[in-house]
Amino acid sequence: MKASDVLISGLGSFLPDQVPIEWAVERELIDRTAAEEYGITSVTVAGEIPAPEMAVRACRQALERAGQKAESLSLLLYVSVWYQGPHGWCPQYYVQRHTGAGRATAAEIRQGCMGMFSALELAATHLMASDDHEAALVTSGDNFTSPLLERWRFSPHFVMGDAGSAVVLSRREGFARLKSINSVTLPEYEAMHRGPEPLYPPGATLPGKLDFGNSKHRWLEGPDRDPVGPLKLVAAQDELVSRTLDEAGITLDDVSRVAYANGSRERVEDRAMVPLGLPMSLSTWEQGRTVGHIGASDQVVALEQLLLDGSLRQGDHFLMLGVGPGLNIACAVIEITGTPHWSTAARAAASPATAS
Known part of the structure; x- marks a missing residue:
């Protein structure tokens, strides 16, 4: 899809403390040979910080950098990979509540680690659909600290880190253009x-x-x-x-x-x-x-x-x-x-x- 006048006006992230991969090697959480072959030096580990909370912190930073009022957002898309919280609970509304984006249509996108692409495409089409749509917020948060997953060796070539990220898309102004x-x-x-x-x-x-x-x-x-x-x-x-x-x-x-x-x-x-x-x-x-x-x-x-x-x-x-x-x-x-x-x-x- 060729985008038309869809700008990036804000970016934000929350990266928790880095844990050296050597720490995991010493505890036999990952094989030393694999760790050396991967070349990964450390991963971010959030501990007990909830995934949606990391997303909220990233959103606040992105909105502040963009100079964007949350109440003027028309769309909020939350991208998730791993489990987010209580059963039957929707994390996008937590982010909506704690950022003040109450007027936006909010939805969750669960599409694995490429979900951000789909969210950006959907947000871009939303903005291009109507002149009344001024700005959209796309965000993601994941905490892989879980007994259901071994972050250090759940998949060959990948070691999971925790983070929150956010992008503000705008029709008005920005420092980058989604082409x-x-x-x-x-x-x-x-x-x-x-x-x-x-x-x-x-x-x-x-x-x-x-x-x-x-x-x-x-x-x-x-x-x-x-x-x-x-x-x-x-x-x-x-x-x-x-x-x-x-x-x-x-x-x-x-x-x-x-x-x-x-x-x-x-x-x-x-x-x-x-x-x-x-x-x-x-x-x-x-x-x-x-x-x-x-x-x-x-x-x-x-x-x-x-x-x-x-x-x-x-x-x-x-x-x-x-x-x-x-x-x-x-x-x-x-x-x-x-x-x-x-x-x-x-x-x-x-x-x-x-x-x-």
């Missing part, structure tokens, strides 16, 4: 992340832990495996990226940085940078390896960090690429149109010159 965003689903891969577990009763009501490594292995060895292998996935991603770049009116030569899911160096290189024909130096892996795979927040937090330290400047293009269970692939292009006032570069420019 295009697309996704594609390969439903024939649906069983890859399901394994032999029955659909009923729900897994949350049964003993056991989430183990994507085991379910993927069973899928590869079972009758549901696609005989074409990964070629279909590679072809779908290539087509998706090409379409998104064409809609944005740029080529890969114009891409300044690329954000993929925060996995091992091998995973980021093999699944994103090599297919794109771009060097790892343009990826956000160096930042991602310090926080781990923070659910749906990987790409948004990477964008915020690059703007904070001045690595992205006016005229640069930021490519977001993601994949999630389903199997879903998504891509987006964002153009930096100005320097946000909260970035290091903006603060440095505002400071008086120091006499030598």
Whole structure:
């Protein structure tokens, strides 16, 4: 989808304390060989901070940075990956209550770690649908501290971190423009992340832990495996990226940085940078390896960090690429149109010159 005048006016995040991966190695929570191969140095661990509370803190920061009044928002989308709170409870209304966005239509999107892409696309279409829609808030929060999941080894190449993130989209003003965003689903891969577990009763009501490594292995060895292998996935991603770049009116030569899911160096290189024909130096892996795979927040937090330290400047293009269970692939292009006032570069420019 080619976006029309959809701007990013605010970004926010909440990142809890980092726990070194060596801490987990010493406690045999992850194999030392795997830890060394992954190259991940630490992950963020929230402890008892609820996921929606991390989202609220990120939202408040994003709204403040945007100078956006919460009561003027027309849409609030909450992206979740893991369990959020009490059974039957809706986290989006908690965020709505504690940010003051009471007039917005609020909904939850549960689409794995690529849910932020779907939320951004839905929010963009909402804003383009009517001139009365001034701004939308997209947010995510996840705390993977749970007896139902081993954050350090639930899936090969990924170690889970906790975080909250938020994006304010506006039709009025912003420092970046969402130029295009697309996704594609390969439903024939649906069983890859399901394994032999029955659909009923729900897994949350049964003993056991989430183990994507085991379910993927069973899928590869079972009758549901696609005989074409990964070629279909590679072809779908290539087509998706090409379409998104064409809609944005740029080529890969114009891409300044690329954000993929925060996995091992091998995973980021093999699944994103090599297919794109771009060097790892343009990826956000160096930042991602310090926080781990923070659910749906990987790409948004990477964008915020690059703007904070001045690595992205006016005229640069930021490519977001993601994949999630389903199997879903998504891509987006964002153009930096100005320097946000909260970035290091903006603060440095505002400071008086120091006499030598």
